[in-house]
Amino acid sequence: MRWKILATIAAAAVLTFTGCAKPLPPEKLHYAGEWRGEGMLLIISPEGTVQYERKNGNSSTTINAPISEFDGNDFLVGMAGVTTRFVVPVPPHETPTGWEMTVDGVELKRVDENVENAEGVESV
Numbered sequence: 386m387r388w389k390i391l392a393t394i395a396a397a398a399v400l401t402f403t404g405c406a407k408p409l410p411p412e413k414l415h416y417a418g419e420w421r422g423e424g425m426l427l428i429i430s431p432e433g434t435v436q437y438e439r440k441n442g443n444s445s446t447t448i449n450a451p452i453s454e455f456d457g458n459d460f461l462v463g464m465a466g467v468t469t470r471f472v473v474p475v476p477p478h479e480t481p482t483g484w485e486m487t488v489d490g491v492e493l494k495r496v497d498e499n500v501e502n503a504e505g506v507e508s509v
Contacts, residue, residue: 405451405464406430406432406433406434406451406452407433407451407452408431408432408433409429409431409432409433409452410455413455413460414431415476415477415484416429416460416476416477416486417429417430417431418484418495418496418497419495419496419497420486420488420493420494420495420496421493421494421496422488422491422492422493422494423491423492424439424440424441424491425437425438425439425440425488425489425491425493426438426439427471427488427493429452433451433452434449434450434451434452435448435449435450435451435452435460435462435471436448436449437449437462437471439489439491448462448463448469450462450463450464450469451463451464453468456470458473458474458476459471459472459473460473471488471489472488472489472490473486473487473488474487475487475492477495482494483495
């Protein structure tokens with residue numbers, strides 16, 4: 386019974402976060418897609434939601450929340466005062482081998498430009 390309650394609360398939180406997402410502004414649509422780098426998976430939907438997984442040794446971090454705002458090239462994810470800043474010193478740009486950007490010190494390559502739904506995406 387306890388697991389059912391926890392699962393219900395988790396599902397409600399996901400729906401709440403997803404329901405608060407705003408679409409990416411037109412000038413930031415190039416951020417959308419599935420991005421991968423050393424120990425990092427970052428999926429940004431055109432609808433403004435983020436799925437993030439990062440593994441560093443035995444620790445891992447997972448975030449599933451809406452983008453609350455862009456600050457220059459950086460973006461903040463979360464809501465109600467609980468946000469995480471993603472530092473983007475090198476914004477998305479096209480190279481001869483595809484799209485790349487740097488987030489929190491990790492060089493990422495876009496592997497899927499048309500991510501509509503982050504569910505079912507394989508982890509890092």
